[in-house]
Amino acid sequence: MESRRYLAAYVLFNQALADHLGLHPTDVQCLSLLTARPGPLTVRQIADMTGLTTGSATRLVDRLERDGYVVRTPDRQDRRRVLVAPVAERVARVTAVWDDLGRSWQALLDGHTEDELEVITRHMRQAHDLSHTQMRHLRSKPKPD
Numbered sequence: 730m731e732s733r734r735y736l737a738a739y740v741l742f743n744q745a746l747a748d749h750l751g752l753h754p755t756d757v758q759c760l761s762l763l764t765a766r767p768g769p770l771t772v773r774q775i776a777d778m779t780g781l782t783t784g785s786a787t788r789l790v791d792r793l794e795r796d797g798y799v800v801r802t803p804d805r806q807d808r809r810r811v812l813v814a815p816v817a818e819r820v821a822r823v824t825a826v827w828d829d830l831g832r833s834w835q836a837l838l839d840g841h842t843e844d845e846l847e848v849i850t851r852h853m854r855q856a857h858d859l860s861h862t863q864m865r866h867l868r869s870k871p872k873p874d
Contacts (some may be wrong), residue, residue: 746830752792753789753792755779755781756789759775759779760793760820763775763799763814764815764820764824769802770813770814771813772787773786775789775790775813793813797816798815798816799813799814802814
């Protein structure tokens with residue numbers, strides 16, 4: 730029950746953050762993932778990273794590009810590919826909100842011992858991997874009636 734409450738709280742928090750910024754919740758998470766990785770990504774990589782189809786990832790990138798959060802540039806090594814990179818000045822708007830909220834999250838984590846933080850971190854990594862496995866599984870099954 731606590732896991733369900735935790736996950737629901739995070740999803741609702743993400744929605745509130747997206748509403749505050751005037752973005753789609755998936756766009757907020759994509760920006761978070763884009764800024765956590767070095768270098769630009771292809772739409773295919775964004776699709777893989779988010780679990781979206783390439784069509785949905787393209788629409789996500791279209792929205793972010795329209796709002797000035799990312800730019801598309803040709804890949805110098807493969808002219809058939811287009812790379813997507815965050816626009817630092819525009820993403821700073823989102824980062825400022827994350828930084829403000831992050832102080833409370835940091836205080837929450839500061840209340841834990843190093844051993845507890847190791848367990849929490851291990852759980853987060855395992856939950857990340859399991860989530861991606863579960864997303865692939867769900868997408869491979871027919872939708873219920």
